[in-house]
Amino acid sequence: MGVFWDRLDADFADEIKAGRLEVSQRMGARLGGGDLWLPKTIEENHALHREIEAMSGSKHDEWTRAYCIASPFYLARFVLSTKNPDWIVDGHHALDHPLPIRFLNWLQFCEKSTLFLLAREHLKSTLSTLVRTIHINLDSPNLTIAILSDTLDLARQFTRQIKREYEGNPDLYRYFPEIVWADPKKESDQWSLSGENAGLVLKRQTNVKEATVTPIGLDTAPKTGPHFDIRRYDDIVTNRNTQTSQAMAKTRTHLKASASLGKDGGYDTYVDTLYHPLDAYHDLQSEDEEIGECRVSRVVRIPCYEDTEECRGPVYYSPDYLHKKRVECGHKEFAIQWKLDLEETRTQKVDEEWIRYYDPTEEVQRRNGFESRSEYFARHSNLYMLVDGAGGEKQNTTDFTVMQMWGCLPDETHVLLDALRDQLDPLERVLAAMRLHQKWGMYRFQNCRWEQYAMDSDTFWLKKEMDQTANHFHVIPVAGASTTKGMGAKEDRITGRLFPVFKKRKILLPDSLMIECVYLDGGSIDYTQVFVQQILAYPLVKFDDDVDCASRLFDPDLPLDYPERAMREGFKDKYAKARDRRDNGGESNWVS
Secondary structure (H helix, E strand, O other), X not given: OHHHHHHHHHHXXXXXXXXXXXXXXXXXXXXXXXXXXXXXXXXXXXXXXXXXXXXXHHHHHHHHHHHHHHOHHHHHHHXXXXXXXXXXXXXXXXXXXXXXXXXXHHHHHHOOOEEEEEOOOOOHHHHHHHHHHHHHHHHOOOOOEEEEEOOHHHXXXXXXXXXXXXXXXXXXXXXXXXXXOOOHHHHOOOEEOOOOOOEEOOOOOOOOOOOOEEEEEOOOOOOOOOOOOEEEEEOOOOOHHHOOHHHHHHHHHHHHHHHHHOOOOOEEEEEEOOOOOOOHHHHHOOOOOOOHHHOOOEEEEEOOEEEOOOOEEEOOOOHHHHHHHHHHHOHHHHHHHOOOOOHHHOOOOXXXXXXXXXXXXXXXXXXXXXXXXXXXXXXOOEEEEEEEOOOOOHHHOOOOEEEEEEEEOOOOOEEEEEEEEEOOOHHHHHHHHHHHHHHHOOOEEEEEEEEHHHHXXXXXXXXXXXXXXXXXXXXXXXXXXXXXXXOOOHHHHHHHHHHHHHHOOOEEEEOOOEEEOHHHOOOEEEHHHHHHHHHHHOOOOOOOHHHHHHHHHHOOOOOOOOOOHHHHHHOOOOOOEEOOOOOOOOOOEEOO
């Protein structure tokens, strides 16, 4: 795996070279000599440690102190509790591996505005949040550090590990008595992780209100007031906050707000594992999202397995252990959290060739005149309306309310006739649904399938408007989970129900469907374009409301009713037009 590590090192070469020179000169001056020699390999570190251990008295302590500051790896391997025998697995110490020494080297010299993504169980929090935080404390005790995580409890767990190290490791007080308390519980004026003033204060020369180390949770909006030199983000994305797009949006909002906790001359750094293709880290790397000062300048990925032409093999664990974890986690979880491979999560996807289009404005002749193609399809179909509403008030809405009117033709083709996509409050949502039904209810309208989660807040207005307008139609609440085993999750609905219908080429979309949007101040979007982009990229999409809404049409508990056989025999699908979207300006093709 030397090629793998060398390739990553090359990305940091200039910064590491300059950083090592500065540390070498600074620590050499402290020892009263020339530049301090800095070991690069594990073997060199062990040889240096044996040499220092052979020293005695103050010289031993002075040199140990110097190298603890000069190298976070030396600090972790020979001074902190990570040196202990419980870190030995199968006869090898967990830190005697290229991963810890290289990663700590990058953290020391290159962590500013960098996002480090590591596979699960690859020592990311131990090395970044424990070792690197203590390393900064000992080198620059006046700096203040915020530990930011998904929840305050999680941030406290990380800080508690740091707290225990200072309380239970006498070597830290021995080598750094001017920084570390002999009995911090008694001597420090702030040494607690409970209450609003949770934090740890070491000995320092400044009088600032912020603690040396402070835990902060992003499950609530960060408080204004404190400003830290370093914002260290660890596990801000977890399984808890990636279950829904609302939860992910909340994390993005609080992450953006946390930029106010920084200060001039300070910096932020991130370490985590992937949980979702479009979690908060997607925004950190995006140039399109306005996320303020939290945008990272680079991303470093350390997967569990490297698979390139130059290098193939496990990065840290043995192949047997990785196989065991893959069996335990399942293919998708292992792909994203261990291999950090987002594309591999797309085990099922829609081929663009499966998508068929029609021109809704094309005129079709009938006995007494002409009608549009969409009217023709509506007249030959049984119609179903789908409503997938975003809950809450409009100003708090992050997902979109989506409504779709589908026609089911005699040959079991499903035609998208009309749609709505907007950010609406409950009353606006009900009024929009009433208008959509009023427009298409003259045809063979069957029922409206309304998502249960939104309907809980919509029922009052729906009943009131129906009674006032006498515009009544059959509404069926549909919950997120189906009674059919294995089809409850959103992804199962989309890939298990909707994708196969596309594959059979039984979905027909308008080649263009322009709709107005309140959230765009009356501006318009091409709904077909939005829908097609979602279905082709799923699940690597920020919003999946539209394809999720369409999947409700194929709920196995609510079978569709297609027109009678007599009409089926008289219906000819010879007007479906396919647009070749891969060839801009290309000729359209007629398909049957």
